[in-house]
Amino acid sequence: MRLRILHVIHDFLPRHRAGSELYALRLARELARRHDVRILCAEYDPSRPHLSVSARECDGLPVVELVNNWRFASFAESYRSDLVGAVLGGILAEARPDVLHVHSLLNLTLDLPAMAARRGVPTVATLHDFTLVCPSGGQRVHRAEAHVCHDIDPERCRRCFVQSHFHSQMSPAPGGGSGWLARLRSRGNRRLPSGEIERRLACVREAMRHVELFVAPSRALGEDLVRFGLPADRLVISDYGFPALARSTRRAQGGRLRIGYVGTLVWHKGVHVLLDAVRRLPSGRCEVHLFGDSGTFPDYAADLRRRAAGLPVFFRGAFGEAETARVYSEIDVLVVPSLWPENSPLVIHEAFMAGVPVVAARAGGIPELVSHGQSGLLYDPFAADELAGALRSLIDEPERLAALAAAAPAVKPIAQDAHEWEERYRDVLERGRAARANTETPLVSIVIPTFNGAATLPAVLDAVAGQRADFAFETVAVDSGSTDGTRAILEGRVDRVVHVEPGGFDHGLTRNLGVESARGAFVVLLVQDAVPAGPGWLSSLVRPLFDDGRLAGTFARQVPRPEASALTRHYLAGWVACGEAPRTSALAGEDEFRALAPMERYLRCVFDNVCSCLRRSAWELHPFRATAIAEDAEWAKEVLLAGWRLAYVPEAAVVHSHERPARYELWRTYLVHQKLRSLFGLRTVPTPLHLARAIGLCLGSHLRCSWRDGVGARKPCALARALALAFAFPLGQYLGALSAERGWLRWRPRGV
Incomplete structure (x- = not known):
């Protein structure tokens, strides 16, 4: 092929x-x-x-x-x-x-x-x-x-x-x-x-x-x-392959030892160590030929010329591939004086093929090629004295050159290397085809934490099952001890159920458990009462992560249930996860974050696990932390500061809203704003005066919403709830931030 x-x-x-x-x-x-x-x-x-x-x-x-x-x-x-x-x-x-x-x-x-x-x-x-x-x-x-x-x-x-x-x-x-x-x-x-x-x-x-x-x-x-x-x-x-190279002609006995260096003249190659070693050798017994480009790092080349003053050093310049055999025929020993842990230097293989012995630094992969005392000599990097000793031994015993060259190992031909690569190419292509054909290997996992969700879960699972996606996905539930028939609903409708001990739920750790249990490279987190809107929800939510490798996560738009009250619609309309415009968040680093006002910090880090999708590799670096609430905001801050980005995807919508009692909302708002104060320094209601004003504004807006709903004498309970929430929301914001600042009034209500 x-x-x-x-x-x-x-x-x-x-x-x-x-x-x-x-x-x-x-x-x-x-x-x-x-x-x-x-x-x-x-x-x-x-x-x-x-x-x-x-x-x-x-x-x-x-x-x-x-x-x-x-x-x-x-x-x-x-x-x-x-x-x-x-x-x-x-x-x-x-x-x-x-x-x-x-x-x-x-x-x-x-x-x-x-x-x-x-x-x-x-x-x-x-x-x-x-x-x-x-x-x-x-x-x-x-x-x-x-x-x-x-x-x-x-x-x-x-x-x-x-x-x-x-x-x-x-x-x-x-x-x-x-x-x-x-x-x-x-x-x-x-x-x-x-x-x-x-x-x-x-x-x-x-x-x-x-x-x-x-x-x-x-x-x-x-x-x-x-x-x-x-x-x-x-x-x-697997080592490199090489084209064939003619063996060089050996020098006549009694001549000066021709020491060669082949490669770029750059500091980490250690050419200066070679020159320092040569200065320690007997005068008139050797000469040095430096073959390589001196134009890429001209300052270093100039320094080498200064070091070479008074020494028998010849700067021979760069050469073409066709001249490789000639270059090795003009030296008696190749020195590889690298300071860095070299991989598998090409010049050592070339010297082996040309019949030229090698003296090299004992660094990186070089000892895998050069066996000290058999196919060459090794010395410690940076050690000019030790290199000089190795070269002096060859000057004093020139007969060792032929013995070292004869013991050089065989070098892999480039044709064999190319055939090995062809097999690797075909193997990865075949594995890719098999993975695409194997629908049991999901690209995406949908994780749903559940607890007594029998009333809403069937609609959620129906919507998930109706998704049209051109990739394989699975569904995983993490149940925290449901007693209302939730487990029976899950049976046969999800791929796996992970069980958490009753009372062991934690917003961060439970979601971590779900992600760990998932097999997909992308993991959707979906609460048990958020119903995906339409068959394209999943593709819309996940697709941006396919297209942008820097996205750590995406989150969906929330729209109210058809039966939601005007008050609930009012608050959802003001929530930043409900707008119609897509947006991407990023931070250049800690300095930019600190320079932002507290509200700007928070808005930059908005992320909502009511419905989100995480890149598994980002989560592996930044798992959720144990927390009573707002694990999503804490995670968003961490990944943004690490250089990732987040995206809001409004076309991936879920139907999600609540009509909770005022006492619950007070507790929840308290916990959220306690966390926002800790994460972002945010105080939306900073003083008692601001609290009084906020309550007054909420009373007005709540009464207007109630009027639109036609509540009052006809629905006194709904009116009472609206008025109670006008106190609960501002008071929870005020007390939550104050508790984070002063360290008092900390409690964790169950069920939030």
Whole structure:
């Protein structure tokens, strides 16, 4: 079967010739013998318009190049950008790939695998480095502090990023003038809180959910990334493949040892350590040849030239792929002095094929390739003295060179590698087809907490059963000890019932139990008396989460029951979850939240679990907290501060309203406003004077509503309730906020 394969990488040849680019080229070229292959890459080029797209060829392969000049309004946009996503969406629509093969999403957007998944396109990934967890290039090396980051410390990551070239090349977004990013550069650390690093890691975990298979060329890289959150059940360890390479001609005995370095001249590759080691070697016994690009990091290249003064060091420059065999024929030993935990360096494989022994840093996956004393020599990174000792042993015992070269392990041919990838592509495509055909695997779960809901539950279940959706869904009930026939109603009408001990209900923890019991990637929370309005309710509620990977949740519009009183309709009309206009909420971070007025904080975080849909991956990072009430508002605040977004979807409506007694509403309002004061600093009725005014306003509006309903002498109980509620609502608001502030009058009424 001929496939359309789109390889995705952060940059590409001919301007960039590092290991990941060369491997992507070689694999794509081999696959193109039997498939339709394209390359999608990014390029930093201030001479061209930001986000412009061009088409070109590289070695006969079609390349689509997106110019990304890092014109972003925030750090978050550097890894997850709506603007970049919009352009990439157009490229995906035009390319129509069968499979997406990601090598790196740096300079692109972490949303890309989710965008592909929404089009039914599976994503596989080759792991070349630690870009997923390291925002400063993916090497996990902090240059300014000269150490390897064995763990991900958000504060250290923050310091490292603002000192990196990535931060310095960021420029103001269009229309931004000398705004946020200019201030970011000048204020450095203060403008990038460590929380931003944590939000990026959360975004990476979300992106991982949409990758069907990860392939790591070394066990060290794979195991490290699993430790940082990569799913182990989707990881395969398989080394790179390579085109054949002629063995080099050996030098004559008695000549100077020709030491070679092949690769980009960049600090984390440790070329300066090699030069420091050479300065410790006997004069006239060796020479150093540096093959690699010096233009990408000119400051470092200039520093190397200063260090090389007086040494037999030759800067040979970059070279084309056709010259690879010649390069290795001109050296006697390859040194790989990397400071970062390398994956599976291409140059080591090339040296093995060329018959050139290797001296390398004992870092990352290198010891999996080089067996010390057999196929090469190893030394500790940063240790110039130890490297000098290894090289001196080869100068003193030149006969060791041939022995080390002869023990080099075999290298996988690129043709074999391509065939292995073809099998992986077909496997993920087949699994995708099987998953779509398996209607027992739900994409969406509907969770309904129940307790003595026999009066309303049948209508809710009928409406759920009547949904028209193009995806599989299941229904799960969480029952808290019903005694009115609810359990009998549920039997046979839902897929599962989870039982909670009577009295064990908690608004947050019970919903967590329901989500844990659900199998879907998206979980709808629906109360037992909210009846979905129409057969398109479920699709309308869930669809925005399919289309926007940054949405943590959506919530539905509430409309009153046909028999609802005018007073109930009045209050529902004023509730923000009942308008007809859709909206999306987001927060840039803690600073923006604190800068908002209390009411604005609350309105930004409005979310309602009467009817909502959660992205499971967001809930896994941010489960509900144990709480008497308002678990939805607390969760909304947490996910928004973590960088997610929330959406109100009015076309997904539920019929839901109550005619509760005034005593109940007093208790409930008290609890809600106690929580709102704690979460948002909100006091809607701050003083006794405000309380008196609020009661007066409520009396007027309630009497008007009662008049419209025709109550009075004909319905004295309804009138009495309306008047009692005029006192209950303001008093509950006043006392609830006051109790949160002063820590008194705290009680938890049962049944709220």
